[in-house]
Amino acid sequence: MNIQEFLTIFISAVFIYNVILSRFLGLCSFIAISKETKPALAMSSAVLFVITMSSIITWFVYRFMLLPFNLTYLRTISFILVIATFVQLVEMVIRKFSPQLYRAFGIYLPLITVNCAVLGVAVLNIDMFFGNGKAVAGSFYYSIFQGICVGLGYTLAMLLMSGIRERLELCDIPRSLKDFPLAFIIAAILSLSFMGFSGFSR
């Protein structure tokens, strides 16, 4: 476990393999909610929180439940259940303790269960930081850190996209390209510019 490793995870998760623009995880929410900056930011913070927490939880589930009992083939089914339960729990807690916060991003929480980014990061963590049936040294910290970085990458893409789309409201665009098609074309150009970062990889 060293600093260089963390730096590599940060650069590759936020820029080179950006969760939306390069891995295409969480694309549905990205296209649907990026029309204005404010909801986009609320959604991003909810995603950041859930991804980080689910990275921790799924690491424990995999390390102490699935690995010792040779149940690794149950990975998909157990992860999605744990994530869905966790999201439900968070929603209940927020609704009980902070109605204001609930109004701000409560409606986005159920959407996160079916956000591919959350399950995708959990599976990626397992693929990257477990080898030969064992955890790599420091894999717990790497997993949490990768969760945070992917959440930051999501936030970055979401902010860029919503800023651009807010401006487009005032433009006169062809009728056929309105909404979805244009959003994809903008995302393509953003993704192209993120490709420039791939020179930073080792």
Place this chain on the structure above:
Amino acid sequence: MKTLIKEFTRGIIKENPTFVLVLGLCPTLAVSVTVANGIGMGIAATFVLLGSSVIVSLIKDLIPDRIRIPCYIVIIATFVTIAEMSMKAYSPVLDRALGIYVPLIVVNCIVLGRAEAFACNNSMSRSFFDGLGMGLGFTLALILISAIREFLGSGQLLGHTLVKGFEPIFVFGMPSGALLVIGLLLGFFNFLKNRKT
């Protein structure tokens, strides 16, 4: 019989999951680099869609309304695990190429969407044909996108060189090429629809 055929054909053109409903785009864009990957993904998703639609429609009266989504997810995840394991056993090359996008079929909006919108209040035979039609529509969309990307990105189709001396446009093999292709295709289909009305 007539309604069954209607359920089947609806998913292919009129309610195509990719181009009309705009659902389940993550795997569509990520794996459509080559036609072979596209077909593999399409078959896996169709299998999961078919299995989960049939099972959900069979036990729809047993599932309590309040916890139906978790129940659907467990059913879907079971079929995904079956698909994942058989792919690992019979086609390791395809499994490596598709990577994490195979387990991610669980969170594909098309599958959960059909369970929630169709299979949970229709009979088994109708759900079967609906699942088959939607799966086929998804597969055809994947083949269309991946054919465009593979041809422009490498000058090949299914690994065979089509045009000699074709200068490949590398960007179509990259993630941004996928977004560009789907954006232009969606715009094109919108254009056709607008012209008709």
